[in-house]
Amino acid sequence: MDIELILRVYPFFLQAALVTVQLSVLTCILGLICGAIGAFMRLSRLVPLRWFGAVYVSLFRGTPALIQVFILYFGGPQVGINLDAFTAGTIALGVNIGAYMTETIRGAILSVDKGQTEAARTLGMSKGETMRKVVLPQAARMMIRPLGVNINALIKGTALLAPISVIELTQTAQRFIGSTYKPFEMFLLAGILYMLFIYAVGLGINWLDRKARIS
Amino acid sequence: MTDQAFVTIKNAAKSFGALQVLKDINLTVERGQIVAIIGPSGSGKSTLLRAINELDPLTSGEVWLEGVQVNKTLPHRQYEAHVNQVRQDIGMVFQHFNLFPHLTVRGNITLAPRMLKGLSEDEANKLAEEQLAKVGLAEKIDEYPSRLSGGQKQRVAIARALAMKPKVMLFDEATSALDPELVEEVNLVMKQLAEEHMTMIIVTHEMDFAASVCDRVLFMDQGVVVEEGPPSVIFENPQEERTRNFLRKHLSR
Ligand SMILES: Nc1ncnc2c1ncn2[C@@H]1O[C@H](COP(=O)(O)OP(=O)(O)OP(=O)(O)O)[C@@H](O)[C@H]1O
C-alpha cells in the first residue's frame, strides 16, 4: 500500500468530503420537505392529493436514482431546464429520498394509536389540532430512527453524482486513479471518509432518539 | 325544558359494510339520569355509545343532545365545526384510557380547555387542580401517564373529560382493562359523579355496579334493545328469555 501517496492526496479528498457533506445536508433538507408534503398528501382526505402522493412515491421508488439524476441533468436541457451538475444532482437526489421519507413519515403517523386521535376528537379538538398537538409529537419520536436509515442511504447515494462530474468523494477517487493507477488506495481513502461521516451522523441520530425518549 | 329529554336517540341504525350492528334503537335519557347498557360481546354497545358523539356516525336515525341534533347532515366544513362544538359537551371515557403519553397529567387535562375555551395558563392550572382533587390525584399533577397505575390513569382520563364541563358523560367499559383491585377506585369516582347528578351513559360488564348506581338498565343483544327498565326489574325479574340467559351467565360469578 502506498502510504506516501495517500498522505499526498488526502487534502483533496478532505475537500471532496466537504462537498459530500454539503450535498448530503441539502439533499436531506429537500428530502424532508418533500417527505412531509408527500406524507400529508398520502394521508389527505382528498382523493386527488392522495393519488398524487401515491404516484410520487411509486415513481421515485420504482426507478433507479441514477436514472432520475441523468434525466434531470442530461435530459433537462432538452426541455429548457439548464442546471449545473451540483444543483441538478441535489434536486434529483432530494426528490428521490423524499419519496422514501414520505413513507417513513406516513408510517410513523399511522403508528400512533387510533385511541389518541379518538380521545382528542372526543374532547372537541379539530383534525388539525389533533394532528399538531397529539399525533405529530408522538409520531416525531417514532420517525427519528427510520429517518436515520433514509439519511444513511442518501449519504451513500451522493456517490451517484460522480458520473455527472460533481467533485465529491467518489468522483475525486476516480479522478486520482486516472493519474496514479492506484485504485485500491484511492477507493479505500474515499471509503474511510464516507464511513467516518456516516458514523458521526449515526451518533447524532442515536443522541436525538435518546433525548426524545427521555422527555 | 323539564319534560324534554336530555339525550334522545331515534331509530338509530348502523352498518359496517354488510354487517348491521345497530337496528332501530330508541333511547331517551333525562337530565341527571344514569343509564347502564349491558349485553353480550359484539351486541353493539360500544357502537351505540360512539354514535352519540359521532365517533362512529349512524347510518340512519338521529341523536339529540339538549335540543341540538348531534348528527346533522352538513357540508364538510360546517359539519366538522358542528361536531367539534357538540363534542365539547359530551365527555367520553375509554376502556384503554387513551391518555396522551407525551404530556404530563396537567398537560392532558389542560390541553383541550386551553385550546378550545381560551383559558389562560393560570385558569387552566386551577382547573386541572380542581379536577384532579375531585378524582383524588392532586399530587400526581406533574407526573407523566407512564408513571401511573391503571386505576390512576383512568381517574386522570375522567378528570380530563370533566375539565371540558360536559353535559353528559359516556363510559365504555371504563374498568374492564383494570386489575381487579384497581376497579373500586374508579367506581368510586363514578359514584361520586352520580351523586352530583351528572348525566351518564355507562357500558359495563359489572352488574353489581350497574345495579347500585344506575337508574335504568338497557339490555342489548344483536343490535337491538331487548329489554329496559329499572335495575330492580332487569336484574331481579327480567321479562325476556334472552335477558335471563345473559344474566344467568354474568350474575353467577
Ligand atoms: N369499525 C368497525 N368496522 C367493522 N365492524 C365493526 C367496527 N366496529 C365494530 N364492529 C362490529 O360491530 C359489532 C358490534 O361491536 P361493538 O364494539 O359495538 O360491540 P360491543 O357490544 O361493544 O362488544 P364488547 O362487549 O366486546 O365491547 C361487532 O360485530 C364488531 O365486530
Ligand SMILES: [Mg+2]
Ligand atoms: Mg365494546
